[in-house]
Amino acid sequence: GAVVSQHPSRVICKSGTSVKIECRSLDFQATTMFWYRQFPKQSLMLMATSNEGSKATYEQGVEKDKFLINHASLTLSTLTVTSAHPEDSSFYICSGKYGGGGGIQYFGAGTRLSVL
């Protein structure tokens, strides 16, 4: 299967700082990348969909000014959590879509963010 690399895997930061998470598709071009958030013992919740070269589409209730998404190339998308607070602590996972309609999503290993 296709490989998506996500970095860092773990980050601990102080409240008020910003954190950037990178998501790279290593062996395919991902025209669409997705960012999810997962709370303990819960399923994945879609935060936003990003298409290469255009603005991200955010799900209802997700603050676009807090979660900045950039999809500058077909293999790289970044999520920046700005002015992070303890309630932003969570497991963030990205995925890249392989193929056209009905394309499969391949997921990164996730980033565990802890805001102190």
Add this chain to the structure above:
Amino acid sequence: QKEVEQDPGPLSVPEGAIVSLNCTYSNSAFQYFMWYRQYSRKGPELLMYTYSSGNKEDGRFTAQVDKSSKYISLFIRDSQPSDSATYLCAMNRLTQGGSEKLVFGKGTKLTVNP
């Protein structure tokens, strides 16, 4: 009613058992059906992918889709301790804006005991 329902378990079976995992869905617009496996503190890993009713087999895994009943299943034969993970069903549909969205079940936590 949730779009996708999945019993969260937990499910505990002895090694070698046949495992059956299931999801039901309410939206006829779902076109593609997937099963992902997620180990603790890791991202989901795609196991099976299908878009039509019927069975699809891959090694010890069989995915079954019944669109008339809006019911999908994943069977694991000869289960191994390494199969212990959370299994997520996922379904793909188009949003009103024309983009695609993957809707997940809550996941079933499986433990295979040696």
